Amino acid sequence: MNTKRWSFLRGYAFLVYGFIYLPIMLMGLFSVNSSDLIAFPLTKFTLHWYSEILHDSRILKGLITTMSVAVPVTLITTVFGSTAALVLTRYSFRLKPLFAALLILPFFVPKLIFAIAQVTFLNDVGIDKGLITVWISQSLIILPFVTIIIASVLYKIDKSLEEAAEDLGARPWLTFRRVTLPLMKNGIMAGAFISFVLSNAEYTVSFFTSGRIQPLSVLVASDFRFHLSPSLNALAMLIVLFNILIIIASEWVRRKKVEQ
Secondary structure: OHHHHHHHHHHHHHHHHHHHHHHHHHHHHHHOEOOOOOOOOOOOEOOHHHHHHHOOHHHHHHHHHHHHHHHHHHHHHHHHHHHHHHHHHHOOOOOHHHHHHHHHHHHOOOHHHHHHHHHHHHHHOOOOOOHHHHHHHHHHHHHHHHHHHHHHHHHHOOHHHHHHHHHOOOOHHHHHHHHHHHHHHHHHHHHHHHHHHHHHHOOHHHHHHOOOOOOHHHHHHHHHHHOOOHHHHHHHHHHHHHHHHHHHHHHHHHHHHHHO
16 A cells, blocks of 8 residues: 555656656757747757857846846845844744734735835835846845745754853854854855845846846746747756756755865
8 A cells, every 4th residue: 555655656746847847858959959940840959049049149138137136136135034034033022923924925915016016116215217126126025035944944953052152151243153153054055045046037026127127037028928939948948057057056065064
């Protein structure tokens, strides 16, 4: 009975992973197909679409814009997410449930409504659409993800280690710097990585708040409306490979720190 159950679960897992990754595999297959039609049968192998993307100044400009958004958003959400996680896990105060509820509220608000509300508010306070509005809006919707990731790490840290440092005469700041911060580094790294990836992939909020600047997600979505080119498949595969490299690099850094 157990064997049949595990066989069923493995088969179900393969179906789920196939449903998730098969479209990506097909996208990669069509990105090296010489035909400009995204359809079977395939013609011949080519890297023309990758070359076209790498020499497209418009796409490169969109990539630079995306990085100019993702890096500040990652820094903002990591700093504020770490602070919020510390407040949730290390301090008790009367309004703590309200603080936690407001923090996770963006999870339950549809992005379209959130984006329209942000645009309306920023216009009312006189802030024009641009990088600043994208930083603010993306940070607000990504912050809960980062906070929860870091808080989950802090919940697992033995508080007796911090109490021992305080008993030995360490002040709160020294205890945080020497004990708490090194123990929560993995959570901070994971939160920063998630923030960077979510910022790169964010479309709805970026579309409403970016104004004349166009991050890569907005550019690609605009192109898909007019022409489904294999060069877009090539671009998508480059983004997937870039994210895989980030995962490998972050895991390598984590393991190096564990070995030390």
